[in-house]
Amino acid sequence: MSINHHLCISLLRDCKTLSHLKQIHAHASKTGLDADPLIAGKLLLLAAATLADALDYSRRLFSHFPSPDPFMYNTLIRGLSESDHPHHSLLTYNQMRLDSVPPDSFSFAFVLKAAANCRSLNIGWQLHTHVIHHGFESHLFVGTTLVSMYGECGCLDSARKAFDDIPQPNVVAWNAIVAACFRVDDVKGAQRLFERMPWKNLTSWNVMLAGYTKAGELWSARSLFLAMPNxxxxxxxxxxxxxxxxxxxxxxxxxxxxxxxxxxxxxxxxxxxxxxxxxxxxxxxxxxxxxxxxxxxxxxxxxxxxxxxxxxxxxxxxxxxxxxxxxxxxxxKSIVSWTSMIAALAMHGYGKEALQLFHKMQEHGTRPDGITFISVLWILIL
CATH class of the missing domain: 1.25.40 (Serine Threonine Protein Phosphatase 5, Tetratricopeptide repeat)
Structure with a gap:
C-alpha cells in the first residue's frame, strides 16, 4: 500500500463531519484512490450510515461508482432504510436487482426494515418471496427482520409464520414476536410468548413494559417493573x-x-x-x-x-x-419551540407580542406549519 493509501484510511478513520468527508473525497479523487474498493466502501459507509446529514451526499457518491459491489449497495440500502425517505431504500434494492448484483442476508435485512418503516405490507410480501427464492427464509438475521416487518405492518399471522420458520430463534427474534403481538393489541398472546421465552434479556422486559403501557395495562406494567431483575x-x-x-x-x-x-x-x-x-x-x-x-x-x-x-x-x-x-x-429552537411560545403568549392575552414573535420566527428562517397558523388564527379571532 502507498503512503497516500495509508493516509486516506487514517483520515477516514478519524472523520467526524460531512465537510471533512468531502475534503477526504476530493483528495481521494485527485490521487485516484477513489477507485480503490476499500477507500470507496469506507467513503460510502461514512456518508450513508455514520455521519449526520450526509445521506444525500452518499447517493451522489454512489452514483459515481461504475460497478457497485454488494457491500456498496447494502451500505446505501441500510442508510436509506433508516432515513426519512425509506422508499428510496426500496428503489436502490430494485436497482441492485436490475444490475444483476445478487442480494445477500444483509440486503434483505436492510430492505425489509425499509418496508417496515414504509408500513407497506404488499411490498413486504413481495420481498418475502425474494427471500424464499434466494433461500434465506430460515436465516436468523433475515427471519427476525421478517418478524419485525410483519409486526410493524400489523400482520400477526405472517409474523408468527416467519418466526416459526426460524430453526433456533434467539432472544432478539423472541422480542420481535412479542412486540408484534402488542402491535395488534394481542396482550394475552404477548404474555404467553414472554412466559415461554427460553431466556430473557433487559430488552425483553422493556418490550413488555412498553406494550403494557401503550395498551393501558398500567398495573400489569407496574407489577412487571417491580419484578424486573435489572x-x-x-x-x-x-x-x-x-x-x-x-x-x-x-x-x-x-x-x-x-x-x-x-x-x-x-x-x-x-x-x-x-x-x-x-x-x-x-x-x-x-x-x-x-x-x-x-x-x-x-x-x-x-x-x-x-x-x-x-x-x-x-x-x-x-x-x-x-x-x-x-x-x-x-x-x-425548533418549529415546536416557536409555536409553543406563540401559543403561550396568545393563551395569556399577549396577542400583539405573539404576532411579533410569529414575524420574528419567519425572519429567523423557520417556516410556520399548520399548528403555527392555527395559533395565529386564534390570536386574530380573539
Whole structure:
C-alpha cells in the first residue's frame, strides 16, 4: 500500500463531519484512490450510515461508482432504510436487482426494515418471496427482520409464520414476536410468548413494559417493573411516560423521584415525560424543582427538553418563566419551540407580542406549519 493509501484510511478513520468527508473525497479523487474498493466502501459507509446529514451526499457518491459491489449497495440500502425517505431504500434494492448484483442476508435485512418503516405490507410480501427464492427464509438475521416487518405492518399471522420458520430463534427474534403481538393489541398472546421465552434479556422486559403501557395495562406494567431483575433508563422512561400519557400524573412523578433515589441519571425521554405530567397536573413547584435538576445536569440544551419546559410553564400559568426559557435558555429552537411560545403568549392575552414573535420566527428562517397558523388564527379571532 502507498503512503497516500495509508493516509486516506487514517483520515477516514478519524472523520467526524460531512465537510471533512468531502475534503477526504476530493483528495481521494485527485490521487485516484477513489477507485480503490476499500477507500470507496469506507467513503460510502461514512456518508450513508455514520455521519449526520450526509445521506444525500452518499447517493451522489454512489452514483459515481461504475460497478457497485454488494457491500456498496447494502451500505446505501441500510442508510436509506433508516432515513426519512425509506422508499428510496426500496428503489436502490430494485436497482441492485436490475444490475444483476445478487442480494445477500444483509440486503434483505436492510430492505425489509425499509418496508417496515414504509408500513407497506404488499411490498413486504413481495420481498418475502425474494427471500424464499434466494433461500434465506430460515436465516436468523433475515427471519427476525421478517418478524419485525410483519409486526410493524400489523400482520400477526405472517409474523408468527416467519418466526416459526426460524430453526433456533434467539432472544432478539423472541422480542420481535412479542412486540408484534402488542402491535395488534394481542396482550394475552404477548404474555404467553414472554412466559415461554427460553431466556430473557433487559430488552425483553422493556418490550413488555412498553406494550403494557401503550395498551393501558398500567398495573400489569407496574407489577412487571417491580419484578424486573435489572432496570435501565428505558425502563424508567417507559413507566414515567406511560403513566403520564394515561393521566396518572402523580404516579409518573413518583416514578421520577424513585429514579433519582436509585441514583439513575434521567434521560431525554424521562424528563419530557415527567415535565408533561407536571404540565397536566398543574404542578408548578414540582416543575421548578425539575427545571433546577435539568440545569444542574446540563440537559437544558436538548431541544425536546426545552420544549417540554415551555409547555409546562405555559400550562401552569407562568408566562414569565416560559419567556425566560425561550429567550435565555434555548440555544436551538425548533418549529415546536416557536409555536409553543406563540401559543403561550396568545393563551395569556399577549396577542400583539405573539404576532411579533410569529414575524420574528419567519425572519429567523423557520417556516410556520399548520399548528403555527392555527395559533395565529386564534390570536386574530380573539
Amino acid at each position: 432496570k435501565d433508563a428505558v425502563s424508567w422512561s417507559t413507566m414515567i411516560t406511560g403513566f403520564a400519557s394515561n393521566g396518572l400524573f402523580n404516579y409518573a412523578l413518583s416514578f421520577f423521584r424513585e429514579l433519582l433515589r436509585e441514583g439513575c441519571r434521567p434521560n431525554e425521554v424521562s424528563l419530557t415525560g415527567v415535565l408533561s405530567a407536571c404540565a397536566q397536573a398543574g404542578a408548578l413547584e414540582s416543575g421548578k424543582i425539575l427545571h433546577a435538576c435539568i440545569e444542574k445536569a446540563g440537559l437544558s440544551s436538548i431541544v425536546s427538553v426545552g420544549n417540554a419546559l415551555l409547555d409546562m410553564y405555559a400550562r401552569c400559568g407562568s408566562i414569565l418563566m416560559t419567556s425566560r426559557v425561550f429567550n435565555w435558555e434555548m440555544e436551538k
